[in-house]
Amino acid sequence: MRTAHRVETVRAAEAELMARLPEGTLMQRAAAGLAAACCSLLGKGRVYGARVVLLVGSGDNGGDTLYAGARLARRGAGVTAVLLGARVHEAGLAALRAAGGRVSDDPFEALAVADLVLDGITGIGGQGGLRPDAVPVARAARGSDAVVVAVDLPSGVSADTGEVGGEALAADATVTFGTYKPGLLIDPAREYAGAVRLVDIGLDATLPSVPDLEALQHEDVAWLLPAPAAESDKYRRGVVGVVAGSARYPGAAVLAVAGALRGGAGAVRYVGPAADAVIARHPETLVHEGPPGKAGRVQAWVVGPGLGDDPGVAEVLASDVPVLVDADGLRDLSPAAVRRRAAPTLLTPHAGEAAALLGVAREEVEDGRLAAVRELAARFGATVLLKGSTTLVADAEGHADGVSTPMSPVRVNPTGTSWLATAGSGDVLSGLAGSLLAAGLRPRDAASCAAYLHGLAARLASNGAPIAASDVATALPRAWADVVG
Numbered sequence: 001m002r003t004a005h006r007v008e009t010v011r012a013a014e015a016e017l018m019a020r021l022p023e024g025t026l027m028q029r030a031a032a033g034l035a036a037a038c039c040s041l042l043g044k045g046r047v048y049g050a051r052v053v054l055l056v057g058s059g060d061n062g063g064d065t066l067y068a069g070a071r072l073a074r075r076g077a078g079v080t081a082v083l084l085g086a087r088v089h090e091a092g093l094a095a096l097r098a099a100g101g102r103v104s105d106d107p108f109e110a111l112a113v114a115d116l117v118l119d120g121i122t123g124i125g126g127q128g129g130l131r132p133d134a135v136p137v138a139r140a141a142r143g144s145d146a147v148v149v150a151v152d153l154p155s156g157v158s159a160d161t162g163e164v165g166g167e168a169l170a171a172d173a174t175v176t177f178g179t180y181k182p183g184l185l186i187d188p189a190r191e192y193a194g195a196v197r198l199v200d201i202g203l204d205a206t207l208p209s210v211p212d213l214e215a216l217q218h219e220d221v222a223w224l225l226p227a228p229a230a231e232s233d234k235y236r237r238g239v240v241g242v243v244a245g246s247a248r249y250p251g252a253a254v255l256a257v258a259g260a261l262r263g264g265a266g267a268v269r270y271v272g273p274a275a276d277a278v279i280a281r282h283p284e285t286l287v288h289e290g291p292p293g294k295a296g297r298v299q300a301w302v303v304g305p306g307l308g309d310d311p312g313v314a315e316v317l318a319s320d321v322p323v324l325v326d327a328d329g330l331r332d333l334s335p336a337a338v339r340r341r342a343a344p345t346l347l348t349p350h351a352g353e354a355a356a357l358l359g360v361a362r363e364e365v366e367d368g369r370l371a372a373v374r375e376l377a378a379r380f381g382a383t384v385l386l387k388g389s390t391t392l393v394a395d396a397e398g399h400a401d402g403v404s405t406p407m408s409p410v411r412v413n414p415t416g417t418s419w420l421a422t423a424g425s426g427d428v429l430s431g432l433a434g435s436l437l438a439a440g441l442r443p444r445d446a447a448s449c450a451a452y453l454h455g456l457a458a459r460l461a462s463n464g465a466p467i468a469a470s471d472v473a474t475a476l477p478r479a480w481a482d483v484v485g
């Protein structure tokens with residue numbers, strides 16, 4: 001499990017740890033890890049003589065950068081600091097000078113020939129985008145041939161939310177200290193971070209055990225996925241019901257069923273007008289014309305993909321089993337109808353659907369995914385999987401009186417790929433997640449395992465080439481095998 005903590009938590013943990021250690025220890029640990037990462041990025045034998053430029057802000061992020069620069073200078077690099085703040089970390093600057101580094105009076109000249117740039121303008125103390133005087137320097141760094149390494153996090157991005165309020169300096173790699181920050185894992189900030197390396201500075205000893213954000217890894221998903229026992233039969237493995245498709249959108253039914261068939265349930269019941277299309281592609285499906293209440297017992301429902309203008313989710317919501325609501329089923333969905341359910345509900349909106357449910361603009365959701373997913377979970381008292389460039393899953397403790405508490409940690413999916421932005425791939429995801437619900441996973445686990453497998457399947461199917469939603473469904477068994485193997 002990869003975990004992230006917000007700034008307030010990091011600062012509290014840092015203060016507790018610093019109280020036990022000699023002054024400056026944490027900064028030296030950070031600088032040592034940063035310098036080692038820079039050496040490995042430059043490559044063996046290429047530190048001596050390398051031209052390194054430090055962009056130094058007024059805080060401790062600049063201090064880390066100066067001390068790391070001093071270490072590189074001692075190994076023979078030519079290190080030049082560009083001072084961008086009204087103040088500078090004096091001890092760090094003295095260390096750099098003592099190691100042979102210098103301060104530049106022409107940042108553009110230094111950047112033009114740089115091999116490596118360390119962005120130490122702001123770290124977790126940064127507010128908003130880069131300030132105007134730093135902008136031309138940051139642009140020159142980005143436009144140079146140098147490898148840009150962000151110190152702790154790219155300057156100009158929000159550490160806590162992943163929002164990018166103004167201009168920020170995009171890095172090729174980020175070396176972060178102690179723990180990941182949410183912004184390193186959530187778009188749009190994540191895109192500025194490049195490849196992220198975590199330097200252990202001993203902070204685990206004082207960080208709380210429950211993080212703010214967590215990203216499942218292969219072993220976590222393997223542990224959560226259902227496996228049939230020796231005495232299993234198709235009913236014991238769980239039956240998932242799929243209410244999807246319409247005369248206009250029969251393909252959504254086919255794709256949702258394709259996902260459901262590969263999600264661990266023992267059988268898939270399809271209910272709706274696209275039965276012929278479903279059977280033609282998936283003869284193993286149990287099909288019914290409906291209504292859902294007459295289709296036979298299921299352990300979870302998926303309702304919504306391709307239902308068109310008349311989704312009729314009320315009957316499904318009235319059932320006493322977990323329900324996943326997607327796509328057309330989310331239109332005009334009432335928080336009260338979801339909150340009064342006794343069984344769990346999982347909502348899987350994309351940014352546009354989430355925006356409609358929240359009554360805000362789509363951009364607001366895309367720019368502030370973490371706040372949006374938490375707010376939706378709280379309002380509906382449900383588990384919410386927000387799709388898109390970064391898929392997030394948030395839980396809430398639902399209460400019938402309408403007061404719900406968002407629960408930490410939010411899960412962030414690490415396997416996504418933009419090749420998934422293809423029509424119908426969301427239908428495959430909802431079928432898959434519904435199947436995992438029917439197999440007995442908690443909504444939070446079903447949603448995050450489904451997103452994980454879905455992203456991995458897309459990567460396996462794509463291998464760098466465009467893919468169709470059906471390719472994602474076909475690759476799901478390979479993704480599953482890769483995870484559990």
Ligand SMILES: NC(=O)C1=CN([C@@H]2O[C@H](COP(=O)(O)OP(=O)(O)OC[C@H]3O[C@@H](n4cnc5c(N)ncnc54)[C@H](OP(=O)(O)O)[C@@H]3O)[C@@H](O)[C@H]2O)[C@@H](O)CC1
Pocket residue numbers: 010011014026027030057058059060061062064085086121122123124125126127128129130131134151152153156177178201203
């Ligand atoms: N916590 C830990 O465990 C450890 C933390 N460590 C390190 O400390 C870093 C945090 O240091 P920090 O607190 O000094 O804040 P930091 O990010 O350097 O910025 C501070 C100043 O920048 C300014 N400023 C603000 N916004 C700005 C903007 N948009 N554009 C330009 N300038 C802006 C503003 O100053 P002002 O100019 O307003 O006076 C603000 O006060 C952390 O990221 C990590 O690298 C490690 O050493 C070891 C362990």
Ligand SMILES: Nc1ncnc2c1ncn2[C@@H]1O[C@H](COP(=O)(O)OP(=O)(O)O)[C@@H](O)[C@H]1O
Pocket residue numbers: 327350386387388389390391416417418419420421422423424425426427428429454
């Ligand atoms: N830029 C992106 N990067 C990664 N994944 C994306 C991106 N855009 C969309 N996706 C994923 O693709 C799927 C699209 O689902 P959805 O928007 O419901 O499309 P559809 O309704 O056509 O099936 C989701 O799993 C979503 O997370």
Ligand SMILES: [K+]
Pocket residue numbers: 061119120121122123150151152153154155
């Ligand atoms: K930085």
